[in-house]
Amino acid sequence: MRAAILENGLRKVEIREKSIAGPTDTQVKIRIKACGVCGSDVHLIAHGTIKCRQYPRVPGHEASGVVEEIGQSVTKFKKGDRVVIAAGTSCGICKHCLAGHENLCKDIGVFGFDCDGSFAEFLIAEERYLYSLPDSIPFDQGAILADAVSTPYHAIRYRGNIQESDTVAIIGCGGLGIHGVAIARALTKSKLVAIDVDDGALENAVHYGADDVINLKNVKNPGKALKEVTKGVDLLVDFSGYMSNVEESLRAMNSNGRIVLVGIGRQPLKFLIPFILIEKMISVGGSYGSDRRAIPELIDLYTQGKINLSRSITSHHGLDEINDCIEALESRKGNPIRYIIDPSLD
Ligand SMILES: [Zn+2]
Ligand SMILES: [Zn+2]
Structure with missing residues (x-):
């Protein structure tokens, strides 16, 4: 198959032929239809600031596709099924995995970092990492459910315990935070404020339902600005990683407020x-x-018409254009949210 391959120390992927084995008993072979280019791919490929467990490696961790072949003991999927592939891998047997909280697994990994990912024609994955994708959701929007949308969903729904009456503030409206805005809009009837330093990102946030936006370039103190546009914030979710924003926002928080940190800063x-x-x-x-x-819960929200992610799909590209997409994502020119790699476009 054709695959994008990252060698250690090289700041770009190379498109090469790669052999791929058949699935084992518990595995599924998937023909990749869409794989999102994530901010972490920029760090992995262009910067080298995130390292893979070993090289060479096929990156790509936000993918959807069609089942091509199944192992003998696979029961939930058959050839031709449309699927989303979870971004993370886990041991499946520790107490957190057994309780359904794979993101707490001590052996947690990520496709494209800890094992080969989906910037390729095919991926082999354990059946338990797959979710059925209904016909009503296009492959590109299905693909980004795996990380760009599910990560903010977990933060807002489960860590933030969002209620319909909550006033919500989202700090940082990049690839993850912008979907935080879309999810918060689907889950609260109260006020939603988006905060960023980039007008283009804030424009995206308004399209995804933010009632008010605050550009941190124009305000001295986000806490004061938040207090001015809301009567107080019940749930604040930070995707920026700039802790000073979080500290200063404290004064705008209501009693019983929740602050959830997702962005990783220093x-x-x-x-x-x-x-x-x-x-x-x-x-x-x-x-x-x-x-x-x-x-599955995001798929429900989508089919109920509560979220639509078409605006997040910036453009579609073949494997040959991954390096260009990484460069364009880094420069943020034209406010890209997600470039989608579709191996059939080469
Ligand atoms: Zn990602
Ligand atoms: Zn585990």
Whole structure:
């Protein structure tokens, strides 16, 4: 098959022929129809700041496709089925996996980093990583459910415990945060505020249902600005990784508020007035990836018409254009959300 291959130290992928074995008993061979290019692929491929467990490696962790072949003990899928492939891999037998929280597995991995991913014509994956994709959801929008949409879903729905009456603020409207806006819109009837430093990203946020936007370039203190546009925030989710934004937003939080951190930054998080946390009983927690609830529940929201992600699909490209997509994603020219790789376009 044709595949995009990353060698250690090389800052681009090479398109080469690669042999692929048949599926084992519990595996499924999938013909890839769509695979999103994620911000973490920029770090992996162009920067080399994220490393794979071993090289050479086929990247790509946000994919959908059609079942081509199944192993002997596969029961849930058959040839021709449309599927989404989970971004993460897990051991399947530890207490967290058995409880359905694969994102807490001690052996957690990611397709395209810890094993070969989906920037290729085919992928072989364990049956338990697959989810049925209904005909009503196109392959490109189905693919991004695997990470760009499921990660913010887990943060907002499960870590943030969003309620219909919650006023919500989303900080950082890039590839993950913009879908945080779309999900929050589907799950709250109250006010939704989007915060970023980029007008293009905030424009996307308005299209996905933000009632108000705050450009941090124009305000000194996000907490004060948030307080001005809301009567107080119940749920704040940070995708930016800039902890100073989170610290300053504390003063806008309502009693029983929840702060969820998703963006990974290097700054320390310090609360200068921790008494507010105590007095208002505000909780602060992290959220990483998602578990097996996310993709089926997102498919339900989609089929109920509560989310539509067509605006997130920037354009479609063959494997040959992955390096160009990485470059374009890095420059953010034209506000791309997701470039989709479709191996049939080469
Ligand atoms: Zn990703
Ligand atoms: Zn496990």
